[in-house]
Structures are given as structure tokens and as C-alpha cells.
Amino acid sequence: MTEGGATLEESVRQRARAKLAEADQLLRAVDEGWAPPPFDPLLVALALGIRCAPVAEPWLEDAMIFVQEGRPTILYRPERPRARTSFNIFHEIAHTLFPDYLSNPRYRHPRRPRLFEPEGRLEYLCDLAATEFLMPMDLFSADLKASGFGAGRAEALATRYGASLEAVCLRMMEVDAESCALVLVEPRRQLKRGEWRELERWMELPPQGGQRLRATYAVLSERFRREGLTFPTCLALGQRNCLDRAARSRKLVAGPERLELGRGQSQDFYVEALPLTTHPSRRGRVPVLGFFYPR
Numbered sequence: 161m162t163e164g165g166a167t168l169e170e171s172v173r174q175r176a177r178a179k180l181a182e183a184d185q186l187l188r189a190v191d192e193g194w195a196p197p198p199f200d201p202l203l204v205a206l207a208l209g210i211r212c213a214p215v216a217e218p219w220l221e222d223a224m225i226f227v228q229e230g231r232p233t234i235l236y237r238p239e240r241p242r243a244r245t246s247f248n249i250f251h252e253i254a255h256t257l258f259p260d261y262l263s264n265p266r267y268r269h270p271r272r273p274r275l276f277e278p279e280g281r282l283e284y285l286c287d288l289a290a291t292e293f294l295m296p297m298d299l300f301s302a303d304l305k306a307s308g309f310g311a312g313r314a315e316a317l318a319t320r321y322g323a324s325l326e327a328v329c330l331r332m333m334e335v336d337a338e339s340c341a342l343v344l345v346e347p348r349r350q351l352k353r354g355e356w357r358e359l360e361r362w363m364e365l366p367p368q369g370g371q372r373l374r375a376t377y378a379v380l381s382e383r384f385r386r387e388g389l390t391f392p393t394c395l396a397l398g399q400r401n402c403l404d405r406a407a408r409s410r411k412l413v414a415g416p417e418r419l420e421l422g423r424g425q426s427q428d429f430y431v432e433a434l435p436l437t438t439h440p441s442r443r444g445r446v447p448v449l450g451f452f453y454p455r
């Protein structure tokens with residue numbers, strides 16, 4: 161989809177950059193302490209004439225924007241994790257890039273619309289813009305160039321931008337500095353033994369006992385795609401693989417891995433497995449992001 165030559169996505173990112181530049185210029189002039197990143201969403205909103213009010217209303221999932229007495233107003237839940245609150249407020253600011261928020265007296269999201277619904281498309285574009293507000297691409301890619309790509313850089317970047325580890329890793333993939341597949345593996349999303357057995361039969365996987373993990377998603381860098389590589393979301397790995405070790409130890413684990421692709425095919429990778437939390441989990445394993453670099 162294009163708008164004046166640029167893709168719609170790129171034009172939304174451009175609009176977000178212009179808005180952020182407008183706020184940045186104003187804040188630099190009036191606030192000596194303003195030295196982003198991180199970009200404080202409350203200050204950015206203030207500079208753009210948007211009112212923000214914390215509320216503890218249980219009906220409010222994360223945040224919402226509406227017009228009150230002619231002024232855009234964002235309500236948000238302050239007790240959510242900080243990185244999530246920042247992203248949510250930037251998402252609501254992003255709604256002001258589109259005219260339709262003005263016609264909604266109370267722009268509420270009781271249920272997040274699916275991508276194929278018209279509102280889902282808008283939500284997706286607001287997420288794109290929110291990411292641009294939180295981690296402007298020119299700054300972020302310069303930082304990544306200076307520090308180098310990889311799971312080991314994620315924590316410092318997350319602190320620098322006030323973003324979550326997962327958001328930072330997804331942003332890294334957009335920079336496309338490496339040939340890499342990024343996967344999220346969550347203990348609660350795993351298949352049952354019987355479901356795996358069916359899948360193993362269909363994929364013609366070797367019957368011996370490696371470990372099977374299902375990825376919640378897999379994101380491929382452009383370079384990875386250009387090499388003509390694909391990546392399965394059902395991962396057949398060795399018994400003591402990096403992802404599982406990181407999920408249990410809650411520490412970054414790296415090393416070589418062979419991934420069975422089924423029907424006699426396999427692919428060698430160097431893997432970095434990054435746990436998304438250091439807090440223990442009742443399940444004995446925590447969610448993990450895996451960086452797979454083909455070898």
C-alpha cells in the first residue's frame with residue numbers, strides 16, 4: 161500500500177518522527193534536563209498539548225485517548241510496568257496522527273481488534289508509530305552500529321530507551337544488521353505430547369528424543385530472507401538446547417545448535433537465548449527470546 165510514493169507504514173513513521181521532532185524542539189527550549197533517550201511520553205504529550213491523567217479504573221485495559229473540552233486527553237494505568245506504560249501512552253499519542261480519533265467521544269478498546277478488521281489496521285499503524293516515538297530508528301540504528309548486534313546488547317538498550325527487552329529485540333530485527341531469526345518461546349504456549357507426536361509424523365522428524373518447543377512467533381531479518389532461508393515455528397532441538405537452558409537458569413545462554421527441519425533436512429545455527437525475566441516462574445521456566453544465526 162502506498163501514499164505519495166512511500167509505503168503507508170513509512171509515511172506513518174515519517175509523521176511520528178515529525179511529531180517527535182516538534183515536541184523535542186519545544187522541550188529543548190524550555191527544559192534544561194531534557195536529554196533523550198529515553199523519551200518521556202508524559203513530557204512529549206505535554207509538549208504536543210495532550211493532557212495525560214493516571215486512573216485506576218478496572219475497565220481500562222491499558223490506556224485510551226478521547227477529546228475532553230476540545231483537548232485530546234489520555235487516560236492510562238500507572239501501575240503497569242514502566243516500559244509497557246510508556247509504550248501504551250505513545251500508542252495513544254499516535255492516534256492523534258490519524259483524524260478519526262476526533263470523532264470518537266471515548267476511544268476505548270474493550271477488545272483489541274484483529275489485524276484484518278479496519279480498526280485492527282489502525283491499531284497496527286499506531287503500534288508502528290509508538291515504536292518510532294520510543295526508539296526513533298535513526299538514533300537506535302546508530303546505537304546498534306556502535307554497540308553491535310545481539311542478545312547481549314538488549315538489556316543496555318532497553319534501559320537506554322525505557323523499552324521492554326522484547327520491544328528492543330524486535331526493533332533490532334528491523335535494523336536488519338545480521339542474518340537472524342528471532343523466536344519467542346513461552347512455557348504456557350507449548351503443545352501437548354499427543355499434538356507433537358502428530359506433528360512429528362507429518363514433519364517426518366527422527367523419532368529419537370530431542371526436545372520439542374513451539375515458538376509463539378518467529379521474525380526473520382531481511383538478510384535471512386534474502387538468503388532464501390525459512391524458519392519453522394515448531395522447533396526440534398537437542399535435549400540440552402540453549403533455549404531450554406536459558407528458560408530454566410534465567411541467564412543468557414549461547415552456543416551452536418542443529419535444528420531439525422523435518423524430512424531429513426537440518427540447519428546449523430549459532431544461538432543466543434535471552435530470558436525475558438530474572439524472576440522465577442511457577443512453571444520452572446520463563447519466556448525466552450532466541451536469536452538464531454545461520455551457519
Ligand SMILES: [Zn+2]
Pocket residue numbers: 251252255269283286
Ligand atoms: Zn489504539
